[in-house]
Amino acid sequence: MNQPNPAIVSQSAARRLPHGALLLFCLAYLLPGFLGRDAWKSADVSALGFMSELLQGTSAWLNPTLMGLTPENSALLPYWLGAWAMQWGPAWLPADLLARLPFALLLALAMAGSWYGTYYLARSPRAQPVAFAFGGEASPKDYARAMADGGLLALIACLGLGQLGHETTPALAQLGFSSLLFYALASLAFHPRTSMVSACIGVVGLGLSGAPTLSMLFLSGGLLIHLLDCPSEADERDTHRGLTVAVLIVCGMASSYLCQRLDLWHWKVEIPQASWVEFNGAMQLLTWFTWPAWPLALWTVWRWRRQLFNRNISRHLALPVWFVLVTLGSTLTTSAPDRTLLLGLPALAALAAFALPTLKRQVAALIDWFTLIFFCGCSFTIWVVWIAMLTGYPSQPAANVQRLAPGFEPHFSAWAFAIALVASVVWAWLVKWRVGRHRAAIWRSLVLPAGGAALCWLLLMTLWMPLLNYTQSYNALVEHTLEQLQPSACVQTQGLGPGKIAALSFYGKLQLKAMDAQANCPWLIAEPRADLSAPAAVDSNQWTLMAQVHHPADGNDTVLIFRRRLLP
Numbered sequence: 001m002n003q004p005n006p007a008i009v010s011q012s013a014a015r016r017l018p019h020g021a022l023l024l025f026c027l028a029y030l031l032p033g034f035l036g037r038d039a040w041k042s043a044d045v046s047a048l049g050f051m052s053e054l055l056q057g058t059s060a061w062l063n064p065t066l067m068g069l070t071p072e073n074s075a076l077l078p079y080w081l082g083a084w085a086m087q088w089g090p091a092w093l094p095a096d097l098l099a100r101l102p103f104a105l106l107l108a109l110a111m112a113g114s115w116y117g118t119y120y121l122a123r124s125p126r127a128q129p130v131a132f133a134f135g136g137e138a139s140p141k142d143y144a145r146a147m148a149d150g151g152l153l154a155l156i157a158c159l160g161l162g163q164l165g166h167e168t169t170p171a172l173a174q175l176g177f178s179s180l181l182f183y184a185l186a187s188l189a190f191h192p193r194t195s196m197v198s199a200c201i202g203v204v205g206l207g208l209s210g211a212p213t214l215s216m217l218f219l220s221g222g223l224l225i226h227l228l229d230c231p232s233e234a235d236e237r238d239t240h241r242g243l244t245v246a247v248l249i250v251c252g253m254a255s256s257y258l259c260q261r262l263d264l265w266h267w268k269v270e271i272p273q274a275s276w277v278e279f280n281g282a283m284q285l286l287t288w289f290t291w292p293a294w295p296l297a298l299w300t301v302w303r304w305r306r307q308l309f310n311r312n313i314s315r316h317l318a319l320p321v322w323f324v325l326v327t328l329g330s331t332l333t334t335s336a337p338d339r340t341l342l343l344g345l346p347a348l349a350a351l352a353a354f355a356l357p358t359l360k361r362q363v364a365a366l367i368d369w370f371t372l373i374f375f376c377g378c379s380f381t382i383w384v385v386w387i388a389m390l391t392g393y394p395s396q397p398a399a400n401v402q403r404l405a406p407g408f409e410p411h412f413s414a415w416a417f418a419i420a421l422v423a424s425v426v427w428a429w430l431v432k433w434r435v436g437r438h439r440a441a442i443w444r445s446l447v448l449p450a451g452g453a454a455l456c457w458l459l460l461m462t463l464w465m466p467l468l469n470y471t472q473s474y475n476a477l478v479e480h481t482l483e484q485l486q487p488s489a490c491v492q493t494q495g496l497g498p499g500k501i502a503a504l505s506f507y508g509k510l511q512l513k514a515m516d517a518q519a520n521c522p523w524l525i526a527e528p529r530a531d532l533s534a535p536a537a538v539d540s541n542q543w544t545l546m547a548q549v550h551h552p553a554d555g556n557d558t559v560l561i562f563r564r565r566l567l568p
Contacts, residue, residue, distance in 0.1 A: 041473060051168075082102065093231070114183075154353055181222075184202055200255075220252070487560065490513060
C-alpha cells in the first residue's frame with residue numbers, strides 16, 4: 001500500500017516556463033565559455049593537444065598520445081570528437097573553437113537529459129501530487145513539466161557546472177552521456193524502444209569517454225530499480241519488460257567487451273586517507289560544488305522518506321539516489337574528485353526538484369533572500385573590478401589586478417559591455433518579477449539561484465574574459481618563450497607536461513620533439529626543478545641556459561630555454 005505523498009500542488013502552481021524563455025536562458029548559460037577564449041590550463045589545453053596530434057596523424061586513433069605522453073583519463077571518444085570537428089569544420093573558424101563545438105552539444109545534451117529525466121520521473125504514479133477532495137490538483141503532464149523546469153534550473157544553479165561544464169575534457173563528455181543514460185532509465189517505462197537506444201548510446205559513450213565502471217554501475221542499478229518498481233499504468237507500453245531489460249544487459253556486456261578490447265578498463269580507485277585534511281577538503285568540495293542542489297536534495301530524501309525507504313521501490317526517488325550515491329562513492333576514491341562529482345549533478349538536480357512541492361513559504365523566502373544577496377554581491381564585485389581595470393578607480397581593486405596579473409593590459413570591448421549590461425538588466429527584471437505579486441509556480445524558488453549563476457558566469461565570460469585568458473591560459477608564457485627563441489624549425493623538450501607541450505605546439509606553432517641525443521635541434525625547452533635549476537637530464541657541456549621564462553600570473557609555471565653549444 002502506498003504511503004502518503006508529501007507533494008501538494010494545485011493546477012495553478014503547475015505552470016511551466018515559456019519555451020522561448022527557457023531556451024534563451026539555456027543558451028545564455030551555454031554559449032559563454034565556449035566562445036571567445038583560449039584553451040585554459042591545464043586539462044583543457046592538454047585535451048586540445050591530444051586532438052591536434054590525432055588530426056595531424058602523429059598519434060594513433062586507438063591510443064592518443066602527445067609526444068609520447070598518454071592522457072590522464074583513459075578516454076577515446078572525446079578526443080575523436082574534437083579531432084573530427086577540426087578536420088571537418090570550416091577552415092575560416094579557429095581550430096580551437098571547432099574543437100569546442102562538440103562539447104557545447106554535449107553540455108546541451110546534459111541539460112536536455114536532465115530536463116527529460118526529471119519529467120519522466122515526475123510522471124511516475126507515485127510521484128504525483130495528492131488528489132484534492134473537490135479537484136483542482138495539478139494534472140500529471142503539467143506537474144511533470146513544471147518539475148522538469150525546476151530540475152533544469154537546479155542543474156544550471158550548481159556552482160560546479162560553470163567551468164568544468166565548458167571545457168573540452170573527457171569529464172564533459174562523461175556528463176553528457178551519463179545524463180543521457182539517466183534520461184533513458186527514467187523513461188524506460190514510458191518509451192521502451194527510444195529508451196533502449198538512448199541507454200545503449202549512453203553506456204557506450206560513457207565507457208569510451210573513460211568511465212566504463214560508472215556506466216556499468218549506473219545501468220545495473222537502474223535496471224534493478226526498473227524491475228522492482230511496481231507495474232503501473234505507465235508500464236502498459238512496456239509489455240515486454242523482461243525483454244527490455246535483457247536487451248540492455250546485452251548492450252552493457254557489449255560495451256564492457258568493447259572497452260576491454262580498447263584497454264579502457266583501469267584501476268583508478270584510491271583509498272582516501274583518514275585525516276581531517278582529507279575530510280575537510282571533501283566536505284568543502286561537496287558543499288560549494290553542488291550548491292544549491294544538495295540542501296534541497298537532502299530535504300527531498302527527508303520529506304519523501306516514507307516512499308524511499310518503503311518495501312515498494314519508487315523509481316522517481318530510487319533512480320536519482322542511486323546515481324548520486326555511485327557518484328559520491330567514486331568522488332571519494334578518485335584523484336579527480338571535482339570532475340567525477342560533475343556526473344552526479346543531473347540526478348542531484350532531479351532530487352532537488354522533488355523538494356519544491358514540499359517547501360514551506362518561509363523556507364522559499366529564505367532561499368530567495370540568500371540568493372539575492374549572494375549573486376547581487378558577486379555581480380557587483382565583477383562590475384567594480386572591471387571598471388577598476390579600465391579606469392584605475394577604485395584604486396584597491398585595480399592594484400589587486402596588477403599584483404595578481406602583472407603586465408596585463410585591459411581593453412574595452414563594446415560587445416562584451418553590451419552583453420553584460422543586457423544580462424544585468426534582465427537580472428534586475430527577474431528580481432523584480434520574483435518579489436512581485438504573481439501566481440506561485442513550484443519552480444519559483446530556483447529562478448533566482450539559476451538566474452544568478454547564469455548572470456555571474458556570463459559576466460565573467462564577457463567583462464573578465466581578457467583577464468581570464470591572460471591568467472588561466474599558457475598563452476602569455478608561450479609569447480614570452482617565443483621572444484627568447486631565434487627562428488628555428490626544431491625545438492626539443494624535457495620534462496614538460498602535456499599542457500605546456502600542447503600550448504607551445506598549438507598556439508606557438510613550434511615543432512617540438514622529445515629530448516634525444518640523436519636529434520639536432522638547436523633549442524631546448526625544459527621544466528626546471530623546484531629550485532628553478534636545470535634538470536639532471538640536461539648536460540651543461542652541450543646546452544647553455546639562455547633564459548628563464550615565467551608565467552606572469554603564476555610563478556610556478558616556469559620553463560628554461562637552452563641553446564646547443566656546438567651543433568654536430
